[in-house]
Amino acid sequence: MPTTDNQGSFLNLISIRRNQVTAMDNDQELEDLELFQKNVADLFSGFLASAEEPSSAKSGVETIDSPVTARDNYIPPPPLLSISWFRNLLDAFLCCEAEFKAVLVSGRDPSQFTRPPLDRLIPDLLERSIKALDVCNAVTHGVELVRHWQKLAQIAVTALQQNPIGEGQVRRARKALTALLASTVFDVKENSNGNVHGKSAERSWSFGRRGGGGGATMNNKDPNGRNLSSFSWSVAKSWSSAKQIQAMSANLAAPRGGESTGLALPVYIISTILVFVMWALVAAIPCQERTGLATHLPLPKQLAWAQPLVSLQEKIGEEWKKKEKKGNAGLLEEVHRMEKLAQSLVEFADSFVFPMEEEKATAVAAQVKELAEICEKMEEGLGPLQQQVREVFHRIVRSRAEVLDVLDPVTKLPTPVPY
Template sequence: MSISWFRNLLDAFLCCEAEFKAVLVSGRDPSQFSKPPLDRLIPDLLERAVKALDVCNAVTHGVDLVTHWQKLAQIAVTALNQNPIGEGQVRRARKALNTLLTSMVFDDKENANSNFHGKWTERTRSFGRRGAAAASALNSKDRTAGNFRSLSWSVAKSWSAAKQIQAMSSNLVAPRGGESTGLALPVYIMNMIIVFVMWALVAAIPCQERNGLATHFQIPRNLGWAQPIIGLQEKIGEDWKKKEKKGTAGLLEEVQRMEKVANSLVEFSDTFVFPLEEEKAADLAAQVAELAEICEKMEGLGPLHQQVREVFHRMVRSRAEVLDVVDQVSKLSAPAPY
């Protein structure tokens, strides 16, 4: 679960989302949205999309936090790459690495709201029912501008990523009988993809309150596309169980490697004696080179951040388009005035 893997995952998600919207909306008779089972499934899909927007916001802040860890690690790399290395460089590296590790071991609930920005301001939810002012601004400004600007709001202090994923995965039932041959199946598939992608992001990237994050959700094995997702789900779920026991900062590969090397370098700094022995110098150089490589791979955090925001904007736009169809249905079904 590396940065590059998540970038591929989000690319695939955006492709699926575009194809799904074409199936659901393009050239579709609006009256179908008012008939079973779509009259029940469409509102459920829209509500799930709202919850996914909150997850995107939380993940965006989590990516910012990991970027801060990268900067701290880079400070240590720069200090320890000095030649000859002395007490001053080691103290500087140790301070940066201790700050890094202290941030990593924060409880998940605190991790999203503290440390590198002091304390993030509590703001309203993405499209919460209480966010009337936000919804008004969205309708008046963003729609007239023809695009949706970044809604970089944090989530409420009591918000839980684990509970949000649980809410998204509840009532997610595969269509049966005649429903399995109509639009109900694409809606179910898209719902499942949304839940899986958001769940994987929460498991890997620091988010607020991840304790008790579900390790699996039910997917019928008889569906042709189910096996690859089930395989990924089982692997991620097992890794998450180990993560919760160890209390590490998430499943992102680069973060796990960074934590391991940072701990080793802190141990080195505690026993540092000048001048450095040749064997210890070689071992130090190898660890610093590994940390530098990890920092280099973390340059992908910027593009990943943009992709998460693109997922956010795409879901906002698609949700608006589906709501437009629902509005058409409402107008068609309204009784004629006399």
């Protein structure tokens, strides 16, 4: 056989093998993308199911059709917008973020990031992550403020649990509850950072230039040597959490055509989840300047993985519209209940006459017991919630750095990467 024929056969075999490897890689990528979408849909469908569960089931009320075994072993899901619900939400985000990073970065040819549409989407994601860091900081200080409210409520509970209740205990409880209610309607533009005294400083960015002296850091001690549990962070009066969320969602567009089956899809999915989680946190936790916070995000209703997210944001948006004092105390379920009880107990204190009637004493005792339970939930949940926000903060920092490390060896992107 002529040499040229041998060469032709050899090249044909290489070409066939290369096509087979490419097809296998494409099949694996499609399988990974489908699995990622399914996992996202399953995670948030669980949140939606708990939000739609009948109130009787959430409150533990028995139904006629409930079998004894099911009733005895049943653990109700946390109420929508409660501390426990947000802790589950942040866990879900961390799971999605870890899987996204595995799909996007692991074993990936870095040159793919320099070609459309990733050359545009990756810088957008990195910029969006910086804004998310600022939101995490704002939420962390908002949690500090909620803990301050919990301490004021606990003072009132301790005073009103005395038996019998005298004028001194009522005055002490009224003073604490009045301070609590006054703090929940504070001017968020002036009183931010979890600073109930209203002092505001110029902003120090949470994320500096890569390799520079700035960066995402935590300050664990103040000048007096006391341990602090929040980030070292301050904002200017002009900083707005609502505008920050708006900027994060401004260029959030679903991939079209061939992009909808490629790597553009997981980038879009994680961006959507990131914006949704930050939006929900800002709606629930007291943050600076929430006036104008959108009740709807640009989420694609036609995509299966996005449908539970769309339904959840509609439910949260409805709750936001119901609030009269938008942008102040927020939608956190425990805070909402605490406010209502505090208002009722202040009214009781204003009309207090010693000795109390038995019926009045019973009603007040029930309210104090409910407030004590809320304080206990806050005591147990706010610390871990704050720690989870920190974990999200540091996860975003690490993931951003990993993406930048992948981009470093290859040609610079046409669109400048925000450092």
